[in-house]
Amino acid sequence: xxxxxxxxxxxLFASLFAGTALAQDKTLNMIVIEGGDTTxxxxxxxxxxxxxxGVTINLQPYPFAQFxxxxxxRLRSADAGIDLVYVDAPLLASYASRGFLSAIDAGxxxxxxxxxxxxxxxxxxxxxxxPINNSAQVLFYNKALFEAGGVTPPAGLTAGESATQAEVxxxxxxxxxxxxQVAEAAxxxxxxxxxxxxxxxxxxEQFGELYQLQPFGESLGTDVIGPDGYTAGGYLDSEAWIxxxxxxxxxxxxxxxxxxSLGYGEAAALFGNGQLAMFAGGTWNLPILGAxxxxxxxxxxxxxxxGAVLTPTGSWYVGVNAASANQAxxxxxARYLTTDAEGTRIWFDSLQQLPTYRPLLEEISTAAAFDAxxxxxxxxxxxxxxxxxxxxxxxxxxxxxxxxFRTAFVDIANGVPVADALASAVQRFExxxxxxxx
Amino acid sequence: MTRSRSPVxxxxxxxxxxxxxxxxxRLYPIALAVSxxxxxxxxxxxVFVGLDNYLSLLADSTFWKSMQVTFWFNLLINPIQIALxxxxxxxxxxxxxxxxxxxxxxxxxxxxxxxxxxxxWRIMLSQxxxxxxxxxxxxxxxQPWLTSEALALYSIIAIxxxxxxxxxxxxxxxxxxxxxxxxxDAARLDGVRPWQRLVFxxxxxxxxxxxxxxxxxxxxxFLLFAPIFMLTQGGPADSTNVLMYEAYKSGFIFGDxxxxxxxxxxxxxxxxxxxxxxxxxxxxREARP
Numbered sequence: 001x002x003x004x005x006x007x008x009x010x011x012l013f014a015s016l017f018a019g020t021a022l023a024q025d026k027t028l029n030m031i032v033i034e035g036g037d038t039t040x041x042x043x044x045x046x047x048x049x050x051x052x053x054g055v056t057i058n059l060q061p062y063p064f065a066q067f068x069x070x071x072x073x074r075l076r077s078a079d080a081g082i083d084l085v086y087v088d089a090p091l092l093a094s095y096a097s098r099g100f101l102s103a104i105d106a107g108x109x110x111x112x113x114x115x116x117x118x119x120x121x122x123x124x125x126x127x128x129x130x131p132i133n134n135s136a137q138v139l140f141y142n143k144a145l146f147e148a149g150g151v152t153p154p155a156g157l158t159a160g161e162s163a164t165q166a167e168v169x170x171x172x173x174x175x176x177x178x179x180x181q182v183a184e185a186a187x188x189x190x191x192x193x194x195x196x197x198x199x200x201x202x203x204x205e206q207f208g209e210l211y212q213l214q215p216f217g218e219s220l221g222t223d224v225i226g227p228d229g230y231t232a233g234g235y236l237d238s239e240a241w242i243x244x245x246x247x248x249x250x251x252x253x254x255x256x257x258x259x260x261s262l263g264y265g266e267a268a269a270l271f272g273n274g275q276l277a278m279f280a281g282g283t284w285n286l287p288i289l290g291a292x293x294x295x296x297x298x299x300x301x302x303x304x305x306x307g308a309v310l311t312p313t314g315s316w317y318v319g320v321n322a323a324s325a326n327q328a329x330x331x332x333x334a335r336y337l338t339t340d341a342e343g344t345r346i347w348f349d350s351l352q353q354l355p356t357y358r359p360l361l362e363e364i365s366t367a368a369a370f371d372a373x374x375x376x377x378x379x380x381x382x383x384x385x386x387x388x389x390x391x392x393x394x395x396x397x398x399x400x401x402x403x404x405f406r407t408a409f410v411d412i413a414n415g416v417p418v419a420d421a422l423a424s425a426v427q428r429f430e431x432x433x434x435x436x437x438x
Numbered sequence: 439m440t441r442s443r444s445p446v447x448x449x450x451x452x453x454x455x456x457x458x459x460x461x462x463x464r465l466y467p468i469a470l471a472v473s474x475x476x477x478x479x480x481x482x483x484x485v486f487v488g489l490d491n492y493l494s495l496l497a498d499s500t501f502w503k504s505m506q507v508t509f510w511f512n513l514l515i516n517p518i519q520i521a522l523x524x525x526x527x528x529x530x531x532x533x534x535x536x537x538x539x540x541x542x543x544x545x546x547x548x549x550x551x552x553x554x555x556x557x558x559w560r561i562m563l564s565q566x567x568x569x570x571x572x573x574x575x576x577x578x579x580x581q582p583w584l585t586s587e588a589l590a591l592y593s594i595i596a597i598x599x600x601x602x603x604x605x606x607x608x609x610x611x612x613x614x615x616x617x618x619x620x621x622x623d624a625a626r627l628d629g630v631r632p633w634q635r636l637v638f639x640x641x642x643x644x645x646x647x648x649x650x651x652x653x654x655x656x657x658x659x660f661l662l663f664a665p666i667f668m669l670t671q672g673g674p675a676d677s678t679n680v681l682m683y684e685a686y687k688s689g690f691i692f693g694d695x696x697x698x699x700x701x702x703x704x705x706x707x708x709x710x711x712x713x714x715x716x717x718x719x720x721x722x723r724e725a726r727p
Contacts, residue, residue, distance in 0.1 A: 069690050076693060094693075098479075195580055196566055260565065260585065400692050407673055414585040414674045424675065428500060435478070435494075435694050 026329050027056045030084035031071060034061035035265065036284055037086070037316075040350035044343050048336050055329060064264040068399065075100040078323040083330040085321055087129045089120050089314040089391070090398040096123035097396050101319040104130060105331045112339050117356040120391065121317055129317035130338040133353035136283050136381030137212065137312045139177065139299040145199065145277040149189045154181070156299030157380070162371040168379040173387070176300040176309060179216075179247060182278060186257040189277040198275065201257035205267040205281030208409035210392065210402050211312050212280065216244035218390060219307040224405070229395030230433040232426040236405070237419070244304070245409070245418045252413040260413055271296070283381055286352050286374045298377045301384065313389035315353065354381035397433035404429035468706060475699035491700035501701065503676055504684040507591070508660070508705075511680055515595045515659050520651060523603045524644075527610035528636075544604045552601060556668045559597045560584065587677045590670050594678055597665055602658070606651050613647025614640070649720040653713050660709050681705050 032041050038061040045057035060082070062070050068091070074082055075095060087095060095101050104110075104127040110118045117131035139154065146153040155175035157163055163171070186201025206212040214224055220240035225232045235241070251258040259270065268285045270276040272292040280301060289296055303309040318337055320330040336343040344357040355361055364370050364378045395401060408425035412418055475491050477484040495501045526544055530537075547555065562568040563583040570580040583593045617640065625635055641648070663682045666672060672679035672687065681701055689698030 072693055073690060195574060403687070403691055407671075411674045414582065414587075416587060416675045421675065431498060431500065432688075432692055432694070435697065436692075 025054050025056070026326055027058050028083040028326055028330055028333055029058045029060060029081055030086070030333075031060045031062060031067070031074070031082055032086045033064050033067050035064070036288075036351055037061075040347050041337075043350045044337055044346050045333075047342060047346055048333055052332075055333075057333060072399070075321065075323075079321075080323045080325055082321045083324040083326050084333060085319045086132075087317040087319045089131075089317060090394065090402075092121060092129055092317060092319075093123050093394055094396045094398055095319070096126070096128040100322055101128040102322045102324075102327060102331075103128060104320075104334070108331070108335045109339055112358055114356045114358060114361070114385075120314065129319035130334050131356040132316045132318050132338055132347065133351070134356050134381070134385055135313060135315040136354045136378075136384050137280055137301045138283060138377060138380055139182070139278060139280050139302060140271060140285065140289065141278045141297050141299060142271065142274065142276070143295045143297055145189055145274070146185070149185075149277070151185045151188050153185075153297060154299035156297040157373050157376055158297035159295060159373050161373055163373075163376045163379065164371065165365045165379050165382065168376060169383050172300045172380055172383040177302045178305040179302045180305050182302050183247070183251070183255065183257070186251075186278060187255050190255070190257045192256070197256065197259070200259050200270065200276045201255075202251065202278040203258045203262060203267050203270070203276060203280075205262075205279055205285070206264075207260075207262045208406045208413065210405040211314075213244075213248070213405075213409060214392060215301070215303070215310040215312060215390060216248065217241035219303045219310045220244055221307065223393070225393050225395065225401060225429070229393060230397060230430070230437045232401075232404075232429045232433075236408075236429070237422045237426050241422060242418055245412055245422060247304075248409060249412045249415075249418055253415055258413075261410070282353070283377055284351055284353055286377060290374060298374065298380070300380055301388075309388045310390040311384045311388045313385060314391050352378075354378060354385060395433070397429070397436050400432040400436070401429055404432070471699045471702045471706075474695055475703050476696075478696040479693070487696065491696045492704075494697070495700055495704070500676070500679075501681075501684065504679045504681050507676070507678065508680045508682075511591060511595065511662075511678075512656065512659055514592075515598060516652070516656050518595070519599050519602050519606060519655055519659075520648070522599065523606035523651065524610055524648075526603060526607045527614060528640075530607065530611055531614050544607065547601050547604050548608075550601075552664050553668065555601050556597065556665050559600075560669055563593060584669050585674060587675045590674060590678050594665050594669060597669075598659070598662060602655070606655060609651050610644065610647055613644045616647075617643045645720060649716065652720070653716055656712060656716070657709060660705065660712075 030041070030045075032038050038059055041057075041059055045059065049055060049057060067086075068088070071085060071087075071091075075085065076098070085095075085101070087101070092101075104121070108130070110127070110130070113131060114134065117134060118127065121127050121129040121131060139156070141153050141156065143153060143158065154177040155171055157168070157171070182202055188201070189199065190197060190201040191199040204212050210224070217224060217236075217238075217240050220243055222238040222240035223235055224241070225235050252260055259276075262270070267276065267279045267281055268288045271279050271285075272289060272294055274294060286298075301311045318334045320327060320334060324330055337347065338344065339357065341357075341359065344355060344360055347353075348355050348357075348360060355364075361382060364375075365382055370376055370378060392398070393401065404425040407428070408421040411421045411424075476486060476488060478487050478491065479485070530541060530544070550558075564570075565580055565582065565585075569583065574580065581589060584590050621639055621643075622635065625639060630638070661682055662680065663686065666678050666680060666683045667686070670678045672683045682705065685698045685701035685705070688694045688701065
């Protein structure tokens with residue numbers, strides 16, 4: 001009997017000892033979107049691990065289409081298996097209001113970040129997430145397809161040319177194409193062979209997504225939802241949105257210039273194969289397109305004739321899961337990723353997203369290294385983020401809005417009448433939002 | 439009488455594995471769903487709301503539209519699947535040249551996993567896919583199989599039927615093989631025609647098998663989710679938005695578990711009523727002769 005006791009005591013002691021030894025080596029788990037984001041995050045993680053022996057960053061990538069649901073589920077169940085969370089800007093309110101995120105360490109210096117981006121990380125006055133980068137949308141065009149179709153391409157930045165920030169500002173403020181011009185060119189450039197379309201004139205990168213299409217209706221004068229965050233009637237079904245959605249419907253149904261139901265990354269693939277003349281997409285496509293042999297140009301994000309120039313903005317944040325057992329270590333990696341000269345540089349070099357780290361933005365505007373194409377495209381992003389960027393609405397029902405909006409615009413592309421689809425989106429959003437409204 | 443030990447313990451021990459599985463994987467989740475349906479989560483805290491989630495469903499047009507879609511879907515798919523499965527089973531037990539090839543062909547769908555089958559069908563039914571290509575040869579214009587309000591639900595019925603019937607066919611074959619051949623021999627001697635043999639001998643004697651297939655098939659189709667999740671997400675214009683998908687969206691996309699669980703409880707209740715009716719109508723007559 002005594003031997004058994006001794007054995008148990010020895011076992012306990014040994015396991016305690018092993019426990020302390022393991023505590024030195026921390027593994028931080030982070031959920032991210034698979035693809036370019038994961039590659040970039042891995043590069044930052046590798047550099048961080050090299051500088052911080054004993055810390056391992058384990059990335060858990062999920063496809064874009066499932067990411068939001070996985071994040072929602074795992075955060076709601078207080079899953080301690082996640083330490084760091086990739087947070088989409090408009091979902092911050094929803095996460096923070098439910099206590100999913102820890103308040104950001106006051107010791108982290110946020111003065112090096114763009115103030116507007118830091119503000120969007122606050123909820124009820126408390127900072128819950130740090131901006132990893134901003135986003136900028138542009139119009140990519142295939143020069144060879146324009147030439148073959150005998151159409152003059154939009155004024156833009158192209159290979160072999162350089163542009164100062166002042167020249168880019170002049171381009172963005174004076175020579176921006178309208179959506180009407182895009183549609184006219186797209187109709188000429190679309191090639192149909194029998195019943196099949198072999199070259200499409202135009203598409204948006206994110207099919208039916210609010211992020212990409214919010215400027216459509218808003219540039220015509222009406223916000224997508226009301227200032228209370230829970231009303232869509234009179235907004236999403238307004239004249240402005242009906243006009244915008246009719247244009248969207250025509251792209252697919254009347255003119256047939258756009259491919260239906262493109263998945264994540266498929267627009268760039270189609271463009272890279274030379275089967276697409278133009279697409280509106282993010283600057284993150286630059287490294288992907290640079291690896292193809294397509295000779296392309298980059299023009300500013302279009303607007304509707306007579307409407308205001310508005311462009312998509314806002315991007316991903318990093319937050320620390322309130323249920324994580326590794327708060328201090330997680331905060332430190334978030335600091336490195338967002339406010340450290342080395343971390344932000346690695347991220348930018350890998351993903352090519354408009355930064356929120358101010359020293360890097362200043363460098364983009366002034367350094368000679370950014371005069372040449374395609375680096376000067378980021379100067380378009382700088383202009384838009386200062387002059388035309390319109391953030392997505394802040395509402396705890398953002399997930400409901402995103403879903404109702406996507407459903408309506410996918411349905412419209414599939415031929416459902418515009419007024420019906422928008423009315424149904426208003427009804428869906430309002431009834432779902434009413435259940436989370438305070 | 440030296441030993442009068444009742445076999446209760448033995449029976450309990452033998453039934454335990456099945457019963458434990460039933461309780462853990464069926465009854466416990468149902469109880470959990472019922473209890474969660476009385477709560478809403480506000481600011482991270484569950485709040486007891488009584489019957490509010492059910493009452494708000496009554497006034498919820500999305501829910502009623504979804505209920506309509508669910509019933510229409512089931513009214514079509516279940517008779518189609520069972521009739522086709524019965525037809526295939528009758529063919530399967532025949533003896534003719536090439537029957538082995540036929541048997542293999544109709545067993546293939548069972549071997550393909552549902553997600554794989556759905557992905558293959560999505561590719562075949564796309565705008566530039568195989569199905570439209572074949573129609574094109576016949577001079578028929580390409581159809582928007584999964585993207586039009588008029589066709590999407592029927593495309594899903596077709597895919598689920600393709601996947602499901604051979605499975606049900608196997609049960610019916612089992613049932614056919616329990617019918618004694620002497621009965622058919624006697625009928626033949628009496629000059630009974632083939633269709634009379636089917637209506638007056640085969641189907642009545644198959645009733646217990648058909649009852650099982652009907653109940654199981656209706657339950658599975660009422661709870662069908664994967665093809666809708668993978669192909670249409672309830673669209674276009676809610677035309678494929680069955681209650682299971684509506685509940686999924688409510689719970690897992692909007693984080694509104696209270697509403698999701700209330701929908702699930704309603705689905706289970708409807709299913710219980712339907713299954714109860716099926717037993718009453720089919721099994722009741724079985725007892726008469």
